Amino acid sequence: MNKDAQKRKEQKQKTFYYLVLSIVLLFAIQGMIQIAEFTGFATHAAEAGTITELDLQYRPDATLWAGAYGLSVRYPGVTTVWTSELDGGEMDENNLLFDCIPFSGVHEIYVSTVHPSLILYDTLVAATTADVDAFLGVDATNFQSGTRTFLDTIWVEVGTTNITNIPGAHTYVYNKNREATSFPMGVLKDSSDNLVFVAKLSQNFTWGFNNQLYNFQLIVPIPEGTTQTYYYSVDPSNDCPSGSGDLPSSGTITGIVIDESGTPINGTIVEVSGYVGVSDEIGNYSFDTLIGNHSIWAVKTGYEVYHSNVTIYANQTTIHNIILVQRHDQDEEEEQAHTEDFTQLQINPNLYDQVLTGKYNTRPLPEEPKKIEGTDYVISLSEISRKLRRGNYLQEEIFLISYKKATAVANFELTGDIIDMMQLDREQIFVNPNSKESVTITMFGRGDPGIYNGTLEITGDLNATIPVLLEIIDQEKLPVEALLLDIDVTKRNIKVGDLFQFETHLRNLLSDESYPVQLYFTIQTPDRNRTIWTHQANIFITTGVTLLKEIELPKDVTQGDYVLTVTASYLGLSSATSTVFHISIPFWQYRILGKIPVWWILIFIGFLLASGVAYIFIRKNLEGKKKFHLKVEYNELPKPGPRSIFVGKIAETDHKCYFDMEKFKVHTIVAGSTGGGKSFSAQGIIEEMLLKNVAILCFDPTAQWTGMLRKMSSKFILELYADFGMKKTEARAFNGNVKQVMDKRELIDIKKYMKPGEIQVFACHRLDPKDMDTFVANVIREVFHANFDESTKLRLMLVFDEVHRLLPKFGGSGDGFLQIERACREFRKWGIGVMLISQVLADFMGQIKANINTEIQMRTRDEGDLERIRVKYGEEVLRSLVKATVGAGMVENPAYNRGKPFFVQFRPLLHSVERMGDEEIEQYTKFNFDADNLFFSLEQLEKEGIDVFDLKLELKLAQDKIKTGNFNMVKIYLEGLIPRIDKHWEKLGKKPKKYEIKRISDEALAEALNKAKESRDAYLKEKGQKAPAGGGEGGADDSKPKSPEDLFKTDVPPDKILNLSNGMVVINCNSLYDELLAIKKDDFEKDVNWDKNKVADWVRDSVGDTDLADHLATILDKKAMTDLLKLRKEGQKLPAITPKPPKPESEEGEGGEKKEGEPAKGEDAKLAEGGEAKPAEGKDKPAEEVPAGDAKPAEDAKPAEDAKSAEGGDAKPAEVAKPEAASAEEAKPEEKPTEEKPAEGADETKKPE
Structure with missing residues (x-):
């Protein structure tokens, strides 16, 4: 029982599974069918070994729209109301004649389902796409809705009303060059809500999509399942006054329009130079037009467009008959946008009335039968039956059209008696789907007269048997000829690519009969096995005709003899004639080894030559525009890294340039003339070092470096950031401080000021060159006393600007220069670099030059430097340096670019380029001194056991505010600190010692100088050199007069x-x-x-x-x-x-002028006391005694304690460091103020307030 239940259960499960599987399979099959129907299905077959490009497009039928197109021209007197009955998806051609269309300007054609008499033209306005959708009965989301059709806007002028923002659309026609002609159209409505579609007429006739001439093209909506009658009209307000067609100088053209059978054609539009005529019931047309050479066009629905040339003579009538060829839709695609270039000449204008000039249209091929349901190919001929004169020959062309889904192969074979009398140009062809191919059959009048039978067997994918009957007629039994046929070739030796010209002469021997003639042209090889060109044409002959033909031979034709054959078929008879010509290939088309054309090689050689010439020319042109012509090996330059700094770009390139920071331990010289950018480039390098946390001490005799503490604000320089890949947000001020140096003997505590990432600017602009010399020697002495430990990394950079002032020739004593030599030799081991900035480089030879690793030479006008560069590097480098722009300089470092110089365009600065004013610098000096004084006081309190931690912290905040220049905050901090510090001293019952600036004695300086000289002598002895005898620059040699x-x-x-x-x-x-x-x-x-x-x-x-x-x-x-x-x-x-x-009168004072150099009353006494003279009321000190960078007012100056100074001790200032006093004898003005030179130690920068 249990087993039976188990079996039934399993059976039910199997049945359920099978049922589910069947349902799934059924849905899968149905889904595949649906997908196939939805996505579409197409196949394509091609020959083996070929590559086929497929362009798949999905084009749904526009069943809710119909198209209308044609010509709309003026023909006075016409009152016909033109209509079209249209179904959805239908295209209708209509050539419309209207009584009035003005000759000039842009005009329109109106189309509506309402009779033109019922349209209220005066009330026309722009309709909406919703109106079109309502007419169609669809919503806006429908693919064919008016909303999705009229996506543009146009404007039209109806009467005198300009209507704008009309929902518009454009239809296009493309010619064979893929150039588009646009036909704009839109939708209007009147006050009765009647929809009126408007289309602008093209001012020129345009070849349409089916090789017909149009000047209008539009689409109209057709509600689904309906047939709509549309009425055509033009603007009723068009003005065509009587006589508007009269021409100042005109002629008349007249003729008859017939078809190939000679039947007259009614309603043909004939146009010459913008003037139009229409043929009547018997085919006659006549109208006036402009004189001259013109094109003549004839257009009739159902016929090919006729085009020719005609000459109109003043006050004469030109006869031009027109033969229209019936149009066959099967040939539209193949013959699209194509007109032939025959020219037909009159044989005897005095005897015949036929004057035919212009281009003939292609004769349509014999009408090909439509595709029969169940048949997938069509053969143009079902039998061949021809009469042929003995000794003559004819040609026939047979077409095969395939509708198969794959490429069809057709084999041809002749059987029967005709084998020796007929020849095929091809025995096998490949026919692609929905296309056609042809085979040319040549029939020869060989053998005895009689009838010969046979068949043309077509086998393969296309199978057929075509019976052939060929009757050979003897010369004596041939009926009287009705047509004489002859060919003339302009040139018998033609080169490939040339135009081949020939004339075909036809003479009608039946003087009382006109008849159409079908012509078939071929160019074949002599053995008739290959056809390279075919052509067909239809003409109507009355008397005689000469056809001028000009063709372009195929590009792939081979060299050799060819036969031009013309076969004429007329009145059931055929005639043929032929001529031989030669096609030669130019030497450049010969093939080497049978594969490589010579022209390929010539082009390649020409390309190489042109490229070489272009390269030389372009390179020469570019080099001519370049300012710098030095070769740079980029792989030999420093790369970006943690110890590399970005300094700019290699000049005239976008390649970023980096310097190795450690190379600056072997010191640097930056030289260049004033305005050449030497400080600019040096400050850019120092900025990068600050960003890498290097401490900077700058000794600046111009105070220009004080701008490092302010952010860049120059718009001009900020605009340069983008050229170097920098952002404007990178502009910044750098952390640091400014100290004004007033005393050449002031000791600088190097370690105190050495703060990583900060710059300490020592403004030395108040020191004269001799004092600056002493001060520099003093600074370098302090570096040696700082007892630095050795360092492999750069940690401190000493910058000496305007260092050339230390040279004897510029007023220096040479002592500071000697110390700099020693610094360059010994500082590198402590991780200290020296940067010297000078106007000249030639004077820095010897020991300094020997210990300099990096030279940066900016633009200079110094002849010594220019000569040194010319001798060392050559004329090319010299020219580049002379042409260098501001901010560009030559860089030389043995580790860079294999030791060869190269030019760098230094990046723009991040800090301000403007120096601080003297008043602001003095504020820095004052508050720094006050802060040092308070710090000195706190240290004394700390020794007394007072907890000053909070006070030191607050003082530190005040010092930070000094660095940023926020002096208001500094005052607030100091005003809070001073009373609290004083309170501590009051509690102790003591007074603090005042902070004193330490000074060096003359003996200590002399000792340091002696050590520098000993170090120099030892160095020279080690190098095997001798010390210079003078030790300085001498004056000019006055032994002989100079020019x-x-x-x-x-x-x-x-x-x-x-x-x-x-x-x-x-x-x-x-x-x-x-x-x-x-x-x-x-x-x-x-x-x-x-x-x-x-x-x-x-x-x-x-x-x-x-x-x-x-x-x-x-x-x-x-x-x-x-x-x-x-x-x-x-x-x-x-x-x-x-x-x-x-x-100028403005410069003369009322009380007279004080003489130059004459001190005011009491001034000598003041100077004798070591102070500064205060001038008498209203008197000014001569201008030559006031150098740039004025010191503090004289009333603030106090005498220095020269007793200690003389002994090398420290002088004690009152609030800020004060300069040493001068003796009365030294301070007394000389007779010539312009040469006044204060004695050493006197402050010549002071002036009375």
């Missing part, structure tokens, strides 16, 4: 160097010329004005060029002065001296 050109280049002694108001120093006239070019107008006017001329005095007294000085003394204009100096520099003759301009 003005020599004086221009000769350096003056150190004590006669010219100090300009902008802080620049001048050592010869050549450098004077350079500095005057760069000096600002305000600074120039401080040195050269009506009261004084420092330049002329210096040239006379220090240079010794009296003639030049006399010329300069009368010049107060900067440009005029530089132009005069340029003449002297180039060795040209100086012009006559011009009078000095009169003194």
Whole structure:
């Protein structure tokens, strides 16, 4: 029992499983069928070994729309109302004649289901796509809705009303060159809600999609399952006044329009030069048109477009008869947009009235039968029956059309008596689906007269038997000929690619009868086995006709003899004639080894030559535009990395340039003229080092580096960021501090100021060159006293700007230079780098040059530097450097680019390029001194056992605010700190010691200098060299007189160097010329004005060029002065001296002027006491005594404690560091203020308030 139940259960489960499986299988089959029907199914067959490109498109039938197209032209007097009955998906051709369509301008045709008389044209407005959808009875989401059809807008002018924003659409026609003609159309409605579709007429006739001429094309909606009658009309307000068609100079054209059988054709539109005529019931047409050579067109529905040429003569009638060929839809695709280029000439114009000129249209092939249901191929001929004169031959063409889904193969074979009388040009063809192929049969009049029978067997995928009957007729039994046929070839030797021209002459021998002639042209090989060209044409002959034919031979034709054959079929008879011509191949089409065409090789050689010439030309052109022509090996340059810094780009490239930071331990020189960008490039390098956490100490005699503490704000420079891959948000200020140096003996605690990632700017612009020399020597001495441990990484960078001022020729003593030599030799082991920035590089030879690893030479005008570069690197490098733009410089490092120099365009700066003002620098100095004084006081309290942690922390915050320049916050912090610190001292009952700036003694400096000299001598002894005898630059050799050109280049002694108001120093006239070019107008006017001329005095007294000085003394204009100096520099003759301009009245005071160099009352006494003189009321100090960068007012100055200073001890200032006093004798003005030189230690930068 249990077993039976178990079996039944299993049986039920199996039945259920089978049922489910069957249902799933049924749904799967149904789904596949649905998918196949939805996606479509298509096949394509091709020959083996071929590549076929398939373009699959899905085009659903537009069953809710119908198309209308044709010609719409003016024909006065026509009153017919034209209509079309249209079904969905139908296309209707209509050539429309209207009484009035103005000759000029853009006009429209209107189509509506309402009779034109019922349309209210004056109320027409733009309809909506919803109106079209309502007419169709569909919603906007339907694929064929008006909403998805009219996606554009157009405008039209109805009467005098301009209607805009009309829902529009465009239909297009493409010619054989894929150039499109657009037919715009839109939808309107009147006040009765009648839809009116409007289409703009093309101003020129256009070849349409079926090789017919149109000037309008549109689509109209057809509700599903209906037939709609549409009425055509034009704007009733069109104005065509009487006489508008009259022509100032015209002729008349007339003729008859017939078909191939000679039957007249009514209603044919004939157009010549924009003027139209229409043939009547017997085919006649006549109208006036412009004189000249024109194209003539004839258009009739159901016939091929007729096109020819015609010449119209003034006040004469030209007869032009037209034969229209019936159109066959099967040929539309093959013959699309194609007209033939025959020209038919009159044989005897005096005897015959037929004047036919122009292009003939292609004769349609014999009508091919429609596809019969169940038949998948069609053969054009069912039998061949021909009469042939003995000794003559004929040709026939047979077409095979295949509707198979795959490529069909057809084999041809002749049987029976006709084998020796007939020849096929091909015995096998391949017919692609829905296409046709042809075979040409040549029939020869061989053998005895009689009737010969046979068959043409077609086997393969297409099978048929075509019976053939050929009757050979003897010459004597041939009826009288009705047509004479002859061929003339223009040239018998034709080259491939040339146009082949020939004439076909036909003469009708039946003078009382006209008849159509079918012509068949072939070009074949002599053995008739290969046909390279075929053509068919239909003509209607009355008397005689000459056809001029010009064809382009196929590109792949081979060299040899060919036969041109023309076969004419007429009145049931056939005639043929032929001629032989030769086709030759130009030598460039010969093939090497039977494969490679010569023209390929010629093109390749030409391409190589053209490429070579173009390369040379382009490279020469580019090189000519380049400023830098040095080869750069990018793989020999530093790569990005943790110890690499980005400095810019390789000049005239987009390749980023990096420097290895560790190479800066072997020190760097940056040289260039004023304005050449040396400080710009050096500051960019220092910025990158700060970003890499390197400490920077900068000793700046111009205070230009103080801008490092401010963010870049220049829009011009910010715009350059993008060129270097930088963002404007990268602009920033750098952390650091500014300290103004007033005393050359001030000790700098290197470790105190050495803070990673911060820059300490020591503004030395108040020191003269000799004091700067002492200060630099002092700084380097302190580095040696700092007892640094050795470091493999760069941790501190010392920057010395305007270091050339340390040279004796620029007023330096040479002591600082000697210390720099020692620094360059020994600092690298401590991880300390030295960067020297100078206007000249040639003077840094010897020990400094030997210990410099990186040289950066910016644009320079120094002849010594230019000559050194020319000798060392050559003329090419010299030219590149001379042409270098601001910010571009030559870089040389033995580790870069295999030691060869290369040019770098340095990146824009992140910080401000503007220096701080003197007042702001003094604030930094004051608050830094106050902070140091408070810190010194806190250290003393700490020794007294007072907890000052919070006070130190608050002081630290105040010092941070000093760095950012937020002096208001600094004052707030200090005002809170000072009372609290003073309170602690009051509790202790003591007073703190004042903070004192430490100074070095002369003995300590001398000792450091001796050590530097000993180090130098030891180094030279080790290198086997001798120390220079003088140790400095000598003056000029005055042993023999010098020419003005020599004086221009000769350096003056150190004590006669010219100090300009902008802080620049001048050592010869050549450098004077350079500095005057760069000096600002305000600074120039401080040195050269009506009261004084420092330049002329210096040239006379220090240079010794009296003639030049006399010329300069009368010049107060900067440009005029530089132009005069340029003449002297180039060795040209100086012009006559011009009078000095009169003194402006505004410069004369009421109380007279104080004489130059004359101190005010009591001034000598003040100077004798070491202080600064305060001028009398209303008196000013002469301008030449006030260099750029003024110090604090004289009333704030206090005498220095020179007793300690003399002993090398420390002087104790009141609040800020004060300069040393000078003796009365040293401070007393000289007789010539322009040459006044204060004694060493005196502060010449002070001026009275």
